Amino acid sequence: MDIAFGQYCEGDSILHRLDPRAKLIISIIYIVVIFLAKSVFAFVLVAAATAGLVAVSKISPKIALKGLKPILFIVVFTTLVNIFWYKGETLLVNFGFIHIYLEGIWNALLIVLRIVLLLIATGMFLTYTTTPLSLTDGMEQLLAPLAKLKIPVHDFSMMMTIALRFIPTLIEETEKIMNAQKARGADFSTGGPIKRAKALLPVVIPLFASAFRRAGDLATAMECRCYTGGEGRTRMNVLRAGAIDYIFTLVVIMLGAGVILINKFIPGFSL
Amino acid sequence: MENAIEIKNLSFTYPGDEITPPVEALKDVSFTVEKGSFTVILGHNGSGKSTLASLMCMLASPDKGQIIMGGRDYAAEDVTDEEIFDARRRVGMVFQNPDNQIVATIVEEDVAFGCENLGVPSAEIRRRVDEALDTVGMRKYARHAPHRLSGGQKQRVAIAGVIAMKRDVIIFDESTAMLDPMGRREVMNTIERLNRDDGITVALITHYMEEATRADKIVVMNGGTVLSSGSPSEVFSHPMTLWNAGLDVPQTTELSWRLKEAGIDAPLDLFDCEECADGIVKALKGRFDSSVLCKNEEINKEKNIGASASKEIVFELRGINYFYGKGTPYETHALKNIELAFRKGEITGVIGHTGSGKSTMMQLLNGLLKPTEGKILLEGKDIWDKSSSIRDVRFKAGLVMQYPEYQLFAQTVYDDIAFGPRNMGLDEDEVRRRCMEAAAFADVSQEMMNRSPFDLSGGQKRRVALAGVIAMNPSVLILDEPAAGLDPGGRRAILDGIREYKEISGSSIIVVSHSMEDMAAYCDRIVVMADGAIIMDGSPAEVFSRSEELTGVGLDVPQVTRVAASLAARGVDIGRDVYAVRCAAERILGGIKS
Numbered sequence: 114m115d116i117a118f119g120q121y122c123e124g125d126s127i128l129h130r131l132d133p134r135a136k137l138i139i140s141i142i143y144i145v146v147i148f149l150a151k152s153v154f155a156f157v158l159v160a161a162a163t164a165g166l167v168a169v170s171k172i173s174p175k176i177a178l179k180g181l182k183p184i185l186f187i188v189v190f191t192t193l194v195n196i197f198w199y200k201g202e203t204l205l206v207n208f209g210f211i212h213i214y215l216e217g218i219w220n221a222l223l224i225v226l227r228i229v230l231l232l233i234a235t236g237m238f239l240t241y242t243t244t245p246l247s248l249t250d251g252m253e254q255l256l257a258p259l260a261k262l263k264i265p266v267h268d269f270s271m272m273m274t275i276a277l278r279f280i281p282t283l284i285e286e287t288e289k290i291m292n293a294q295k296a297r298g299a300d301f302s303t304g305g306p307i308k309r310a311k312a313l314l315p316v317v318i319p320l321f322a323s324a325f326r327r328a329g330d331l332a333t334a335m336e337c338r339c340y341t342g343g344e345g346r347t348r349m350n351v352l353r354a355g356a357i358d359y360i361f362t363l364v365v366i367m368l369g370a371g372v373i374l375i376n377k378f379i380p381g382f383s384l
Numbered sequence: 385m386e387n388a389i390e391i392k393n394l395s396f397t398y399p400g401d402e403i404t405p406p407v408e409a410l411k412d413v414s415f416t417v418e419k420g421s422f423t424v425i426l427g428h429n430g431s432g433k434s435t436l437a438s439l440m441c442m443l444a445s446p447d448k449g450q451i452i453m454g455g456r457d458y459a460a461e462d463v464t465d466e467e468i469f470d471a472r473r474r475v476g477m478v479f480q481n482p483d484n485q486i487v488a489t490i491v492e493e494d495v496a497f498g499c500e501n502l503g504v505p506s507a508e509i510r511r512r513v514d515e516a517l518d519t520v521g522m523r524k525y526a527r528h529a530p531h532r533l534s535g536g537q538k539q540r541v542a543i544a545g546v547i548a549m550k551r552d553v554i555i556f557d558e559s560t561a562m563l564d565p566m567g568r569r570e571v572m573n574t575i576e577r578l579n580r581d582d583g584i585t586v587a588l589i590t591h592y593m594e595e596a597t598r599a600d601k602i603v604v605m606n607g608g609t610v611l612s613s614g615s616p617s618e619v620f621s622h623p624m625t626l627w628n629a630g631l632d633v634p635q636t637t638e639l640s641w642r643l644k645e646a647g648i649d650a651p652l653d654l655f656d657c658e659e660c661a662d663g664i665v666k667a668l669k670g671r672f673d674s675s676v677l678c679k680n681e682e683i684n685k686e687k688n689i690g691a692s693a694s695k696e697i698v699f700e701l702r703g704i705n706y707f708y709g710k711g712t713p714y715e716t717h718a719l720k721n722i723e724l725a726f727r728k729g730e731i732t733g734v735i736g737h738t739g740s741g742k743s744t745m746m747q748l749l750n751g752l753l754k755p756t757e758g759k760i761l762l763e764g765k766d767i768w769d770k771s772s773s774i775r776d777v778r779f780k781a782g783l784v785m786q787y788p789e790y791q792l793f794a795q796t797v798y799d800d801i802a803f804g805p806r807n808m809g810l811d812e813d814e815v816r817r818r819c820m821e822a823a824a825f826a827d828v829s830q831e832m833m834n835r836s837p838f839d840l841s842g843g844q845k846r847r848v849a850l851a852g853v854i855a856m857n858p859s860v861l862i863l864d865e866p867a868a869g870l871d872p873g874g875r876r877a878i879l880d881g882i883r884e885y886k887e888i889s890g891s892s893i894i895v896v897s898h899s900m901e902d903m904a905a906y907c908d909r910i911v912v913m914a915d916g917a918i919i920m921d922g923s924p925a926e927v928f929s930r931s932e933e934l935t936g937v938g939l940d941v942p943q944v945t946r947v948a949a950s951l952a953a954r955g956v957d958i959g960r961d962v963y964a965v966r967c968a969a970e971r972i973l974g975g976i977k978s
Contacts, residue, residue: 246489278489281531286790292752293791296783297852298775298807315803318793322838330484337441337477338498338545339469349496349509 121244127357128170128242133251135358136238139365143234146369147227155375156226162368163230166237180236181229188225195221249273254352260343267343279327286323290316387452388553388585389417389440389475394449394459396435404839409435410446411608417553417587422579424596425589426619427605428630428871429843433589436605437557440587441477442468473502476546480558482538483531491533491541492517492526498549509548516548519582520574534738536567540574547578553585554578560590561869564738565898565940572598591871593620593634594943597655604629617653630873635901635943635965636660642969643667648976657943661950664972674957677975698892699726699749699781699860704758706744706916718744720916722758726860731886731893733903733924736913737938742896745913746864749894750783763859779808782858786865788849792837797828797848800837804856822855825885827877843874850878854885861885862894867902875899879906904928904942904963912939925961944968 131139150159167177181188201216239248253270260266291301294315301312394413400406409432417423427433438444439451442458450457457463458471476498479485488494492513499509517523520540530538539559546554556575560568572595579586588595596602602619604611606629612619620626623633623641633641636657640650643664650667654660706719719741726732736742747753748760751767751774760767767777782804785791794800801822805815823833826847832840837848846866853861866882867875883906886893897903903910903924910927912920914937920927928934931941931949941963948962951972958971 244489246493274488278487278530281529282483285531289785290791292747293783293785293788294803295752296750296778296785297804297856298779299803300775300807315791315793319791322793323790327481327484330479330481331487333438333443334477334479334485335487335497336443337472338549339472339501340497341469341501345503346500347503347506347509348500349493349506349513351506 122172122176122241124171124242126169126171126242127361128166128237130357131238131242131361132352132354132358133243133247134255134352135354135362136243137248137251137255139362140235140238142362142365142369143238144231146365146372147230147234149369149376150227150372151376152380154379154381155372156223158368158371158375159230160226163234163237166234170237170242172237172241176241177233177236180240181232184228184232188228191224191228192221195224245277246274249277250348250350251352267346271343275331279324282327283320283324287316287320290319386419387416388419388421389587390450390452391415391417391436391440392450392452394436394439394446394451396432396439396444396446398435409608410439413449413605413608413610415603415610415613417585418601419552419585420579420583421600422576422586422588422598424599424602425587425605426591426593426596426602426631427589428591428873430841431605431629432608433605434557437477437555437587437589440555441475442471473549474551475553475555476549476551477555477557478539478542478546478559480561482535482542482562485542486530486538489529490526491522491528491530494530494541495544495548498545502549512548512550513544516544519547519578520544534567535563536570539563539567539571543571543574543578547582547584551584553587556586556588556590558589558591558869560592560595566737566938568592568595591631593632594655597634604631606630616655620655621652623652630871632872636947638965639944639947639968640664642965643972646969646973648973657946657950660947661954661956664947664951665954665956668956668972668976671977672956672972672975673977674975676977677958677971680974695727695729697725698728698763699894700724700761701745701748702759702761704745704748704755704760706741706748706753707756708744710756718916719748719755722918724911724918724921726892726894728859728892729886729890730908731883731895731906733907733910734894734896734913735898735900735903735910735939740913740937741916742913743864744916746783746862746894746896749860749862750781751777752783775807779804779856780858781860781862782853782856784850784853784861784863784866786868788853789842789845792845792849792852795836796834797837797840798833800848801828801852801855804852808856818855818857819851822851825854825888826851826881843870843877846870846874846878847881850881857889858891860892860894862896864896865898866895867897867899875902882906900928900940900942904945912937914938924963928963929960931960 147159150156167174196213196217197211199214199217199220201214203215204212205215206213249270253266256266299312299315301309304312392414394410396410398407398409413436425433425436439446446459449459451459453471453474456467458468486494487497495513495516496509499512514523517526520543522537522540522544525533525537530541533541560571563571575586575588576598578584588599590596597616599616601613602616603613604619604626611629612622612625620633620637623637626633634655636655637652640652640660640663643650644652648667651663654663701722701724704719704722708716708718722745734742734745744753748755754768762777762780765772767774792800794803798819801819802815805818828847828851832844837845840848850866863882867878870878879902882893885891895907907924910922910924911918912927912934919937920930920933928941928945931945934941944965945963948958948960948968951958952960956972958968958975962968962971
């Protein structure tokens with residue numbers, strides 16, 4: 114069995130080839146740009162840029178939209194809250210205790226659009242085109258200066274790597290143990306929540322025992338391979354930012370500038 | 385010859401706590417590992433060999449004694465942490481469990497891990513990693529995720545990680561114990577190549593005798609002391625000493641020893657089948673005559689006892705087909721038209737290389753998987769029939785999975801064994817009776833019943849897990865590699881327990897194993913699978929006499945069967961159907977002209 118972490122999609126687009134550090138920085142700028150957009154025309158620009166991203170990544174738009182499914186509830190909820198509770202000036206519906214203002218609808222639309230764009234854009238940069246490993250790497254190297262403030266950046270990234278390494282192993286093990294206990298008549302699928310939780314004990318206990326045993330073994334193996342923490346370590350794959358990384362960053366910054374200019378000079382329908 | 389490691393009078397005791405008493409793991413152990421040599425440390429589980437390995441890797445420091453490398457005693461009081469760290473750069477270790485020593489999520493990143501720790505420059509790491517991956521033949525898997533590799537491949541990645549660090553000495557701590565025969569061959573060949581071509585000193589800890597015969601030197605450990613040491617010829621010339629230490633000897637040696645006991649002076653130190661056959665032929669001095677053997681009634685009588693087909697059928701597979709991922713592009717036809725019946729009071733061995741479909745079949749038998757096509761009849765009733773509950777089927781067809789000790793969970797051994805019977809809804813008196821009975825079969829002592837299963841040794845845990853399934857009184861007992869990873873003594877204990885259970889309860893037993901020697905010794909009938917289909921089905925004698933076909937599908941035959949073939953080529957024809965040492969010896973002796 115294979116678990117797709119964050120749904121990384123194999124590929125060789127420009128986005129796949131960007132330095133993970135560049136992608137992290139660009140994502141942050143992009144989020145700021147999305148929140149800067151106020152004018153309808155600015156939104157159109159950002160939406161077009163995001164659509165462009167999807168096109169450049171060569172990932173099918175279907176997959177990109179699928180990623181929105183988990184947040185459907187939040188979208189619906191914020192929309193309703195904004196429509197019914199927002200108090201503006203232009204009253205559209207006044208029926209009993211229900212008051213709907215034009216500004217409320219606008220606001221709801223704005224927020225939903227922001228959430229959707231934000232998720233698609235960060236997904237394009239960080240999940241669909243970046244492996245968890247290079248993301249961890251990028252994060253470690255980007256945050257490296259924080260190590261001077263005694264923040265254990267390297268240790269966190271090591272923990273992430275090990276977790277990513279062992280999740281598939283432990284999932285496989287869980288399956289094996291469940292099968293073994295099923296073979297002894299364990300029943301995981303009937304009864305109330307308490308009974309079901311109790312039925313899981315014979316799975317959870319051996320799983321923990323095994324995780325601890327693996328952790329001990331791994332620690333010994335790492336010690337044997339001279340691991341002493343992040344200090345004095347070198348890396349085989351050193352991240353090197355190339356021209357393309359700078360160009361991409363620049364393009365996104367220019368997008369931000371464009372958004373600000375549009376907000377200022379063509380502020381159509383903006384709030 | 386220069387010594388890579390010199391061990392002098394080493395002692396080590398594990399400190400105890402409130403529950404467990406202190407354990408004296410090593411007592412006054414001395415031996416040397418010569419530079420560039422292939423040294424094997426042999427011993428049963430608990431003989432102190434793994435403790436020795438961790439001391440040699442400086443993972444612990446001994447209570448007494450010396451560990452000398454390059455003129456420095458690393459067990460001395462004044463050794464600094466830097467020196468220990470430095471020593472670790474020279475001695476590498478490959479562990480038993482391939483999963484638990486791989487750190488990174490990509491093969492080449494893992495191989496680089498050690499070098500990165502040492503602060504080697506990036507370009508140099510790149511070069512070393514590529515070279516190390518080439519050495520172990522894993523270059524084309526460089527960008528793969530480790531969890532997708534086979535056990536043998538994972539171990540080769542671990543070896544690459546060690547050689548990339550340019551160690552002089554590599555210690556292998558039972559690194560082949562958890563692998564299938566193919567993986568074991570891959571790893572052993574890699575180890576031998578490293579030793580021979582790259583001059584790396586190898587210390588291999590094992591309880592596989594075939595591996596030990598390849599060494600320059602063997603150190604036999606028993607009860608924390610060195611029992612004997614020397615070349616394989618010297619060590620295996622005393623089979624009794626090894627048997628008494630819970631170990632075994634290669635089948636070639638056992639055969640020669642049996643002949644020697646009967647007055648035929650066959651050499652004990654020839655481990656290659658051809659050489660052994662030569663030695664036996666020479667020792668027979670032309671006294672063997674196959675016509676004498678043909679007339680020897682006592683032996684021929686035994687030959688004709690085959691598996692009796694008259695016994696009642698308990699379990700039946702009819703027209704079974706199984707597909708993984710049916711309808712997807714990844715569809716695989718795992719089982720093809722399987723027709724198979726299992727009888728009462730019979731031990732059926734299922735053999736086949738990894739991926740032959742035998743594991744899928746095990747899971748079908750226990751109702752963990754549902755056949756895509758076909759019927760499974762248990763005591764004449766379709767197990768997937770609407771009227772039968774799959775849980776009841778599982779109680780009747782008890783399944784002991786591979787490494788079952790990892791599923792123990794209860795607070796006491798008794799509660800763990802009682803888990804199955806309690807799930808069956810039996811009353812507490814009956815549960816108790818069943819637990820006691822099962823414990824007796826699996827050789828679980830009364831004293832162990834109130835202890836936590838987590839405090840037991842590996843072999844004990846395995847027996848508790850077996851008892852947990854036997855306690856459900858299954859009419860069919862299905863076992864997947866019941867003896868994997870156990871030392872010869874542990875193997876015998878568990879397999880004897882299974883046979884005893886069959887004899888007393890009359891159940892049908894189905895065993896899946898890679899060990900041809902075990903299968904030959906314990907099974908009444910052997911089913912051979914390849915590519916999801918059954919290609920042979922018969923008594924061990926019938927199956928093992930077709931050794932060419934077996935090797936054609938990547939399977940081994942017992943060593944003694946190969947010796948018999950070599951003997952036949954040299955004019956000493958004792959038949960192709962020999963699969964046990966005792967039988968081979970009897971036939972050779974039975975054919976001697978008076």
